[in-house]
Amino acid sequence: MHLSPDETLLWQYGFIKLNATIAFTWGLMFVLAVGSKLITRKLSTELTRSRRQNLLEILVTGIERQIAEVGLPQPRQYLGFLGTLFLFVAAAALATVIPGYEPPTGSLSTTTALALCVLVAVPAFGIADQGLGGYLKSYMEPTFMMLPFNLISEVSRTLALAVRLFGNMMSGAMIIAILLTITPFLFPILMTALGLLTGMVQAYIFSILAAVYIAAATRTRKPAPSEPAPGT
Amino acid sequence: MLIDWFTVGAQVVNFLVLVWLLKRFLYQPILHAIDERERRIAAELADADAQRAAAQHERETFQHKNEAFDQQRAALFTHAMDEAKAERQRLLEEARQAADALRAQRRDALRQEADQLDQALRRRTVQEVFAIARKTLTDLAGASLEERLVAVLIERLRTMDDAAHAVFALALQTATDPACVRSAFDLPAAQRTAIQDVIHTAFAPAVPIRFETAPDLVSGIVLTANGQQIAWDIADYLRSLERGVGELLKEKGPPHTAAGPDPSDTAAPHP
Numbered sequence: 001m002h003l004s005p006d007e008t009l010l011w012q013y014g015f016i017k018l019n020a021t022i023a024f025t026w027g028l029m030f031v032l033a034v035g036s037k038l039i040t041r042k043l044s045t046e047l048t049r050s051r052r053q054n055l056l057e058i059l060v061t062g063i064e065r066q067i068a069e070v071g072l073p074q075p076r077q078y079l080g081f082l083g084t085l086f087l088f089v090a091a092a093a094l095a096t097v098i099p100g101y102e103p104p105t106g107s108l109s110t111t112t113a114l115a116l117c118v119l120v121a122v123p124a125f126g127i128a129d130q131g132l133g134g135y136l137k138s139y140m141e142p143t144f145m146m147l148p149f150n151l152i153s154e155v156s157r158t159l160a161l162a163v164r165l166f167g168n169m170m171s172g173a174m175i176i177a178i179l180l181t182i183t184p185f186l187f188p189i190l191m192t193a194l195g196l197l198t199g200m201v202q203a204y205i206f207s208i209l210a211a212v213y214i215a216a217a218t219r220t221r222k223p224a225p226s227e228p229a230p231g232t
Numbered sequence: 233m234l235i236d237w238f239t240v241g242a243q244v245v246n247f248l249v250l251v252w253l254l255k256r257f258l259y260q261p262i263l264h265a266i267d268e269r270e271r272r273i274a275a276e277l278a279d280a281d282a283q284r285a286a287a288q289h290e291r292e293t294f295q296h297k298n299e300a301f302d303q304q305r306a307a308l309f310t311h312a313m314d315e316a317k318a319e320r321q322r323l324l325e326e327a328r329q330a331a332d333a334l335r336a337q338r339r340d341a342l343r344q345e346a347d348q349l350d351q352a353l354r355r356r357t358v359q360e361v362f363a364i365a366r367k368t369l370t371d372l373a374g375a376s377l378e379e380r381l382v383a384v385l386i387e388r389l390r391t392m393d394d395a396a397h398a399v400f401a402l403a404l405q406t407a408t409d410p411a412c413v414r415s416a417f418d419l420p421a422a423q424r425t426a427i428q429d430v431i432h433t434a435f436a437p438a439v440p441i442r443f444e445t446a447p448d449l450v451s452g453i454v455l456t457a458n459g460q461q462i463a464w465d466i467a468d469y470l471r472s473l474e475r476g477v478g479e480l481l482k483e484k485g486p487p488h489t490a491a492g493p494d495p496s497d498t499a500a501p502h503p
Contacts, residue, residue: 006236021239025246033253040261045268053265060262076263080255088250104243108234113243166234 003170005102006109021107028091028104057085063207070211071219078214081121085114086107089165093199097192099108103199106169108162115162119154120208126217135217161209168202290296301343357473362416362452381452382423383413384464386430389455392462400460407458410440415453418445 005020012018040054049057063083067075092103105108126135139150172195179188364376392400404411413419413427427439439457454463 004234006239015238017238019239022242025243029250029253030245032250032298033257036254036258040257043261043265045265045272047269056258056262057266060259061266079259080251083259084251084254086249087254088247109239110243112235113240113247116240117244117247168361193393
């Protein structure tokens with residue numbers, strides 16, 4: 001019994017190793033990239049278009065709309081990062097219906113890697129939007145005494161991101177594995193369906209939280225509302 | 233330890249590669265297609281708006297033209313009506329004038345015809361009177377009309393009262409032109425001599441006398457000298473004859489002009 005697909009080693013040379021996490025990730029990357037390439041090879045700009053193109057357009061515009069609803073005024077600027085986060089986590093969860101597959105998001109290494117990416121991306125987008133000084137100044141809002149708390153918040157939320165996703169995905173896969181040994185027939189199927197749902201929810205939560213963090217970092221300081229005129 | 237740092241690094245790289253791959257093969261083409269389609273739809277909508285605006289403009293222009301055409305037609309119709317009315321008035325006036333002229337012409341013609349008839353009747357009457365008188369005189373007294381006329385003239389010259397005699401004598405003596413005797417017929421030489429003798433003896437001895445024949449003369453014989461004239465004529469007889477004939481015509485005239493007998497009665501043959 002293993003907790004993480006990291007433990008399934010396929011090949012190793014020194015500290016370089018190819019485990020199931022990396023292999024399944026590559027598989028997902030291949031499916032996503034090649035599938036996108038195949039569908040977007042013949043895109044129609046006319047009023048009529050194929051069902052697959054419709055599906056991708058709904059997906060992309062849906063992600064774009066969600067990003068805009070979080071409060072990011074230029075959603076296309078963040079679509080590559082946030083959209084890929086969502087698609088990767090969602091695809092990893094969806095693929096659990098394939099027997100023998102273990103989601104790479106069930107590995108704490110993968111979720112840590114994604115959380116680290118968010119940890120780097122948030123200040124990167126913040127600096128790109130407000131400049132270095134403006135971004136660093138936001139750590140001392142509303143007073144400089146908040147600086148340590150802001151720093152702690154930054155680290156803890158990254159940790160929370162990683163652990164939340166890992167816990168949910170790993171537990172889902174593990175519950176199915178355990179139930180398969182106890183009640184081999186109907187119950188695991190129900191749990192797999194539930195796992196799909198929680199996987200979608202986790203993908204949504206992960207990418208939305210990342211979007212919220214980026215929105216918080218890039219939110220430009222708006223001028224305070226003007227004082228009401230005396231006598232009114 | 234659940235975290236394998238090599239795997240973490242590899243997954244970071246994998247994730248970044250996936251970001252690039254999806255950007256390259258998914259987001260950009262899809263967004264490009266969407267933008268292209270939206271641009272096309274916007275262009276089509278703008279084109280439709282432009283066409284609608286053009287159609288609206290055309291419709292307004294057409295409406296204006298229609299209204300102008302209606303007004304023009306109404307104006308033309310009114311103008312034509314006025315002209316037709318004026319033309320009708322003019323034609324009626326012309327017809328009335330023509331009728332009046334025709335009536336006047338007919339009245340004149342009738343009057344002229346009546347005058348001519350009157351003249352002819354008068355002339356015929358005179359001729360008849362003379363003819364009757366001449367025949368009567370010849371039959372009963374063995375004398376000609378000419379002789380009687382001259383005799384009557386001579387009688388009048390002789391039996392003039394003094395005042396008239398003096399006036400006529402003065403007229404004969406002061407006349408620059410010769411005295412003129414006009415008669416409806418040629419006078420025989422004996423009568424001419426008789427008249428000359430009477431004038432020479434009774435008024436002035438050497439007055440030249442001229443004789444003329446005037447067939448239409450109503451009176452039988454007229455002696456004129458310097459504005460004075462002595463005549464015997466039948467004008468009085470003619471006037472009384474005219475009166476008698478007029479009264480007779482009036483009695484025999486149409487029923488609506490006089491209370492005469494019914495035409496059917498007059499047309500009935502006498503037993």
